[in-house]
Amino acid sequence: MSxxxxxxxxxxxxxxxxxxxxxxxxxxxxEADAAIEAKxxxxxxxxxxxxxxxxxxxxxxxxxxxRLVSSYGGQVEVTxxxxxxxxxxxxxxxxxxxxxxxxxxxxx
Amino acid sequence: xxxxxxxxxxxxxxSVNEAFARAAVAxxxxxLDPHIEExxxxxxxxxxxxxxxxxxxxxxxxxxxxxxxxxxxDGLVKVRVRDRGVGIPDIKQAMEPLFTTLGGERAGLGFAVxxxxxxxxxxxxxxGKGTCVTLVRRFDGRDADG
Numbered sequence: 001m002s003x004x005x006x007x008x009x010x011x012x013x014x015x016x017x018x019x020x021x022x023x024x025x026x027x028x029x030x031e032a033d034a035a036i037e038a039k040x041x042x043x044x045x046x047x048x049x050x051x052x053x054x055x056x057x058x059x060x061x062x063x064x065x066x067r068l069v070s071s072y073g074g075q076v077e078v079t080x081x082x083x084x085x086x087x088x089x090x091x092x093x094x095x096x097x098x099x100x101x102x103x104x105x106x107x108x
Numbered sequence: 109x110x111x112x113x114x115x116x117x118x119x120x121x122x123s124v125n126e127a128f129a130r131a132a133v134a135x136x137x138x139x140l141d142p143h144i145e146e147x148x149x150x151x152x153x154x155x156x157x158x159x160x161x162x163x164x165x166x167x168x169x170x171x172x173x174x175x176x177x178x179x180x181x182d183g184l185v186k187v188r189v190r191d192r193g194v195g196i197p198d199i200k201q202a203m204e205p206l207f208t209t210l211g212g213e214r215a216g217l218g219f220a221v222x223x224x225x226x227x228x229x230x231x232x233x234x235x236g237k238g239t240c241v242t243l244v245r246r247f248d249g250r251d252a253d254g
Contacts, residue, residue, distance in 0.1 A: 019127060021123075021126045021127060021155055021159065022123055022126055022159045022162065022163060023123035023124050023126050023127065024127075025213065026123075029213065053130075053148075053151065053152075053155075054152075055152050055155040055156050055159065055221065056156060056159075056215050056217035056218055056220075056221045057159065057213075057214075057215075059215040059217055060213040060214050060215040061213065063213070063215060064213045084145075084148060084149075084152070087224075088217070088221060088224075091205075091217065091220060091221075091224065092205075092206070092215055092217055093206075
């Protein structure tokens with residue numbers, strides 16, 4: 001489990017790595033929320049590019065961050081989604097709240 | 109039909125065991141030579157079932173979770189996850205997508221994900237006695253894509 005933070009003038013990027021489940025999401029949430037609250041960036045990007053496993057806890061994670069970011073008027077974008085992760089987030093109807101972007105390229 | 113192989117695990121409802129349970133089932137089911145995506149489907153479903161035990165069955169205590177996996181010659185995998193926790197008063201409602209008794213960080217998608225990634229999901233439960241979730245998934249195997 002890893003959380004990497006980087007920021008540009010208007011944007012905070014939170015890159016998750018490893019396995020996202022109910023157990024790991026708890027620690028990810030603490031780190032992510034501390035960064036979000038410190039920066040209050042208009043755009044928050046949650047990057048799942050290095051996530052190797054995710055269950056529905058990942059959907060809960062996105063929903064929770066959406067609630068926090070929208071509370072101060074910011075927007076959330078979710079990037080780097082593998083087809084399986086994209087499918088789960090769509091199934092949850094997350095695209096009504098956040099922008100969902102699939103993982104790019106990677107020809108197979 | 110009799111399984112060609114079977115294993116049982118018993119572990120405590122600590123959340124760190126979510127990863128242990130799905131990895132153990134995946135390692136065991138790998139002998140059927142599944143496609144990597146099929147194995148990922150099974151891991152996701154097992155993770156949801158075990159998380160339900162940890163979050164819902166034993167909300168204020170640590171209890172035992174029993175997991176049994178059976179493999180069949182035709183590529184079928186059957187995983188049974190059983191707890192002795194609080195039980196589910198209304199299974200139909202519990203299985204509705206987005207239904208959650210917890211709110212907050214839980215998406216209410218556990219059963220929807222299990223159903224989406226398995227061929228069959230069966231739930232039996234008695235309030236105060238516990239819940240048993242059976243996941244059935246057929247692997248077509250690696251040969252499918254050459």
